[in-house]
Amino acid sequence: MNDILELLEARREQHLREVVELVAIPSVSAKPERAGEIRRCAEHVASLLRSAGISRVELFPTPGNPIVYAERLGAAGPTVLVYGHYDVQPEDPVELWETPPFQATVRDGDLYGRGAVDDKGQMFIHIAVARAFLERRGKLPVNLKFLLEGEEEVGSPNLEPFVAAHKELLKADVVVVSDTGMLQKGMPSICHGLRGLAYFELVVDGPGNDLHSGSFGGAIPNPANVLCQMIASLKDSAGRVTIPGFYDDVVPLRPEERAALAALPFQEEEFRATTGSPALAGEEGFTTLERIWARPTLDVNGLWGGYQGEGAKTVLPARAGAKFSTRLVANQDPGKISRLVEKHLRSIAPPGVSLEFRQLSGGKPFLCPFDHPYIQAAKRALEEGFGRPAVFIREGGSIPFVATISELLGVPCVLLGFGLPDEHSHAPNERLHLENFYGGIRSIARYYDALAGI
Amino acid sequence: MNDILELLEARREQHLREVVELVAIPSVSAKPERAGEIRRCAEHVASLLRSAGISRVELFPTPGNPIVYAERLGAAGPTVLVYGHYDVQPEDPVELWETPPFQATVRDGDLYGRGAVDDKGQMFIHIAVARAFLERRGKLPVNLKFLLEGEEEVGSPNLEPFVAAHKELLKADVVVVSDTGMLQKGMPSICHGLRGLAYFELVVDGPGNDLHSGSFGGAIPNPANVLCQMIASLKDSAGRVTIPGFYDDVVPLRPEERAALAALPFQEEEFRATTGSPALAGEEGFTTLERIWARPTLDVNGLWGGYQGEGAKTVLPARAGAKFSTRLVANQDPGKISRLVEKHLRSIAPPGVSLEFRQLSGGKPFLCPFDHPYIQAAKRALEEGFGRPAVFIREGGSIPFVATISELLGVPCVLLGFGLPDEHSHAPNERLHLENFYGGIRSIARYYDALAGI
Numbered sequence: 001m002n003d004i005l006e007l008l009e010a011r012r013e014q015h016l017r018e019v020v021e022l023v024a025i026p027s028v029s030a031k032p033e034r035a036g037e038i039r040r041c042a043e044h045v046a047s048l049l050r051s052a053g054i055s056r057v058e059l060f061p062t063p064g065n066p067i068v069y070a071e072r073l074g075a076a077g078p079t080v081l082v083y084g085h086y087d088v089q090p091e092d093p094v095e096l097w098e099t100p101p102f103q104a105t106v107r108d109g110d111l112y113g114r115g116a117v118d119d120k121g122q123m124f125i126h127i128a129v130a131r132a133f134l135e136r137r138g139k140l141p142v143n144l145k146f147l148l149e150g151e152e153e154v155g156s157p158n159l160e161p162f163v164a165a166h167k168e169l170l171k172a173d174v175v176v177v178s179d180t181g182m183l184q185k186g187m188p189s190i191c192h193g194l195r196g197l198a199y200f201e202l203v204v205d206g207p208g209n210d211l212h213s214g215s216f217g218g219a220i221p222n223p224a225n226v227l228c229q230m231i232a233s234l235k236d237s238a239g240r241v242t243i244p245g246f247y248d249d250v251v252p253l254r255p256e257e258r259a260a261l262a263a264l265p266f267q268e269e270e271f272r273a274t275t276g277s278p279a280l281a282g283e284e285g286f287t288t289l290e291r292i293w294a295r296p297t298l299d300v301n302g303l304w305g306g307y308q309g310e311g312a313k314t315v316l317p318a319r320a321g322a323k324f325s326t327r328l329v330a331n332q333d334p335g336k337i338s339r340l341v342e343k344h345l346r347s348i349a350p351p352g353v354s355l356e357f358r359q360l361s362g363g364k365p366f367l368c369p370f371d372h373p374y375i376q377a378a379k380r381a382l383e384e385g386f387g388r389p390a391v392f393i394r395e396g397g398s399i400p401f402v403a404t405i406s407e408l409l410g411v412p413c414v415l416l417g418f419g420l421p422d423e424h425s426h427a428p429n430e431r432l433h434l435e436n437f438y439g440g441i442r443s444i445a446r447y448y449d450a451l452a453g454i
Numbered sequence: 455m456n457d458i459l460e461l462l463e464a465r466r467e468q469h470l471r472e473v474v475e476l477v478a479i480p481s482v483s484a485k486p487e488r489a490g491e492i493r494r495c496a497e498h499v500a501s502l503l504r505s506a507g508i509s510r511v512e513l514f515p516t517p518g519n520p521i522v523y524a525e526r527l528g529a530a531g532p533t534v535l536v537y538g539h540y541d542v543q544p545e546d547p548v549e550l551w552e553t554p555p556f557q558a559t560v561r562d563g564d565l566y567g568r569g570a571v572d573d574k575g576q577m578f579i580h581i582a583v584a585r586a587f588l589e590r591r592g593k594l595p596v597n598l599k600f601l602l603e604g605e606e607e608v609g610s611p612n613l614e615p616f617v618a619a620h621k622e623l624l625k626a627d628v629v630v631v632s633d634t635g636m637l638q639k640g641m642p643s644i645c646h647g648l649r650g651l652a653y654f655e656l657v658v659d660g661p662g663n664d665l666h667s668g669s670f671g672g673a674i675p676n677p678a679n680v681l682c683q684m685i686a687s688l689k690d691s692a693g694r695v696t697i698p699g700f701y702d703d704v705v706p707l708r709p710e711e712r713a714a715l716a717a718l719p720f721q722e723e724e725f726r727a728t729t730g731s732p733a734l735a736g737e738e739g740f741t742t743l744e745r746i747w748a749r750p751t752l753d754v755n756g757l758w759g760g761y762q763g764e765g766a767k768t769v770l771p772a773r774a775g776a777k778f779s780t781r782l783v784a785n786q787d788p789g790k791i792s793r794l795v796e797k798h799l800r801s802i803a804p805p806g807v808s809l810e811f812r813q814l815s816g817g818k819p820f821l822c823p824f825d826h827p828y829i830q831a832a833k834r835a836l837e838e839g840f841g842r843p844a845v846f847i848r849e850g851g852s853i854p855f856v857a858t859i860s861e862l863l864g865v866p867c868v869l870l871g872f873g874l875p876d877e878h879s880h881a882p883n884e885r886l887h888l889e890n891f892y893g894g895i896r897s898i899a900r901y902y903d904a905l906a907g908i
Contacts, residue, residue, distance in 0.1 A: 029765075030763065030764060030765030030766065030767060031763070031764065031765070032764065089767065090761070090763060090765075090767055092761070092763060092767075093664075096663070154765055154766060155766060181669070195668060197668070197768070199766040199768065206731050206732075207729045207730045207731040208729070208730020208731070209550075209730060209878055209881045209882060209883070210547075210880065210881040210882070211729055211878075211880070211881060212851060212878075212879050212880040212881070213753050213755060213779060213781065213880070214649060214651070214781055214849070214850045214851025214852050215635070215746065215849070215850045215851050215875060215879070216729055216746060216850065217746065217751050217753045217779075217781050217850060218736045218737065218745040218746050218749055218750075218751035218753075218781065218850070219725075219729075219734055219735075219736050219742045219745045219746045220726075220729050220731040220733075220734055220735060220736070221731065221733070221735045222753045222754055224753075224754035224755075224756075224757050224776075225685065225686075225689065225752075225753060225754050227682070227757070228681070228682040228683075228685040228686045228754065228757075228776075229682075229686040229689075231679065231682040231686075232679075232682045232683040232685075232686035232687070233686070235679065271673075272674075275661045275662070275665055275670055275673075275674050276661045276662020276663060276772075277660050277661040277662070277674040277675065277806055278660075278805070278806050278807065278808065279674075279675070279805045279806035280673055280674055280806070281673075281674060281675045281804070281805065281806050282672045282673050282674070283672065288673045291672040291673045292669065292670065292671065292672050292673045295672055296672075297671050297672035298679075299667050299671045299672075299676045299678075299679060299770055300676055300678035300679050300682065300759070300760065300771070300774075301667060301678075301760050301761055301766070301767060301768060301769055301770070301771070302678075302759065302760035302761040302762050302767070302769075302771070303678050303681070303682075303757045303758060303759040303760060303762075303771075303774055304757060304758060304759075304762045305754070305756065305757040305758075306754065306755050306756035306757060306777070307544070307546070307755055307756040307777060308756050308757075308758045308777075309484070309485070309544060309546060310484060310485065310486065311483075311484035311485070311544075311608055311814065312484065312608060312609060312653040312755070312777065312779070312814040312815045313484060313543065313544055313546075313755060313756070313777075313880070314651070314653065314755060314779060314851075314852075314880055315755055315756075315880050315881065316753055316755070317754070317755070317756070317757075318730075320754070320757055322678075322682075323760070323761060323762075323766065323767075325667060325671075325766070325768060327667065327668055327671050327672065350735070351732070351733045351735065352731055352732050352733035352734070352735045353732065354732060360765065360766040361766045395668070395669070396668045396669045396670065396671060396672070397666060397668025397669050397768075398668050398768075421669060424663055424665075424666075425666050425669070426664065426665070426666040426667070426767070426768055426769050427663045427664040427665060427666070427769065428663060428664070429663070
């Protein structure tokens, strides 16, 4: 194993440079005008894979962004399917970045840039490791397949059809994903649960035009007031979602799970400080970790309506809207939740407004047993790679693909993620802690090696 | 009188052209970058007054936009102070205008353009009438003073100090204002009541950055959800404002006033169709006219927060904000209401957020007896100018100056307005019905003439 680890160690600077090059391509999937950059990024990733010595590299078109598929087979060990994504979140609000979002910059041991941690830097780890094996040994310890998509940040609309149509191509013994985080600095983690997502847009339509608030105020329903009332009514004073049926399919936390969560060295005050929020708050009767890992929730992601410029404009807005989303837990289904949300909103809309409602994205939650040998091997690889004990955690975010592929291919998913909770993955100043980047490279190398022996 | 009316009639085309020239100057007072246009508009108005033969025309600087003052004295009749404003509302959202907001265009008997009715077109009526008298007779039937400001659309912050400091200059027997509307087409109206205004901005601040809604959703107060809850709670299910003390100073409608309002030929369905709103709604226990003329209300004017772009961005916004305003009725005081609103908001803000609150503008409500001889003369002038019976109405909008000057100078205010309810005065496609423009010119000419005989 030392041959590989030494080569990887010698390449630290090169690896960093290669991630900077990936970040430099603004592959923002939420912005249609960036389609060209998405394409360029897919081609760049493909050429990285080719130059790593992966024999088959192919761009599969989809109705949206292309999927980069690659494979190097012929090993005696099991087949590993690596999932990652080369698209990134929008950079807005761009004025809050300390350095330009697409010019990745190292400061104090962190690499700052959009996609540094989510997921370009982490996806790259697997490419670097495969290259090192092929260069030093001429072969890989496992059969390796790469499935790298360009639509994760918009809910992976084209991934499920692709996987369903290419089950044979994607056949594997285990799926490995590096797109999650560690519990805290110095604590390598294996994630065995992810929340799902159902993301909505609601527009409340009222008068035909913006109206003078003096001439008409008081006599017609104001769509912005109605929007606030409707959104406010979706949660009660205990922080519970009020939509009928919303909790019906939630798998409750078992007492032993609650005890395991409580035993984790989770620093609540440190977590709060990370958010910059003056206080933590959430659903009554649950701890903070339970709230973010094992309970569904409903949050507004965007609000708009009427006059947002400087000064005072006395209008009644013709319409107002919100983007909001529910994070889901096993076994809530995003499609079913979407129907419940829409039905409820329509039932509470007052006369005098009309609603436009649509689901913008969705993904199933994921929960997996952690006594599987592939997962136990991952724990050892992490502990060797970082020289520290590893823990089992869940993650509040969503990777819709994980539940989908696990279901479609009938194999376990192992989530080995190297992000940290304060790395602003969907906000300005996204970053990747470089120690975890290099620790991740060592751990993944050891993991591939270990899988060959199972 | 026929000499004047004939001259005015012969000048129809010229009058229209002159209003188009006024509209062409984008004097938007809410936008600091338009300060140059404001200045240009003030100078244009001054030169119109000078060329009309008004002997003294002066621009008075203020800490904000200049006030145009003009006077022509020496008549035997009483002194009339004409108030108007040369600033206009912002043109946003500009993409909804059918023709460019600052290129006034005639379609189907209406002049479309920002400021056409509010207030450039109406203000111009008085200049045109004065010019006709001076040209034809060499003198005016009354002493005439003009007070034309450039900050009406941002709450007239510098007008009260100016009036207080120039009481002698502005001394008059009656103030005449053409900045209101007629009840409906073909029904000339005198307005004897205006609502006041207190306009606020509320920002709810939460986490230090936008946060990933998966990693943190459920564990911290979401400022956008909190904003919706706070705004929603400001009105109850009966449409009443819930802020303690809000209604304390409201002068209740007397039974005879309610009967007079009910007797007006108000077409509720036509009013609804004008708004484009699918239904009317408001405070329980009051009619539509009572709701817009004689009851205070609270409306959201603008909402913002989080991601407003295309697609789905899964963030918890760091902050969210609303512009909202209360329309006030006699004897509510905007300063007192502002204190009540802020105190209440701070009392209901949940832990984990901080509030920024400020009042952006305000103006007192106005209510005046309609048996004064100057008001009775106005009724006759309107009936002659339009050839139809005139009615007494109120107006839901605010002209903060009216209450202020009436109080400071101790004289009645006569509100002779020629707008119509569906003229989009604060919205895209603002317009002025040309029949009312020409009828207004005839009526004001007759009114000045009649005042000379009182």
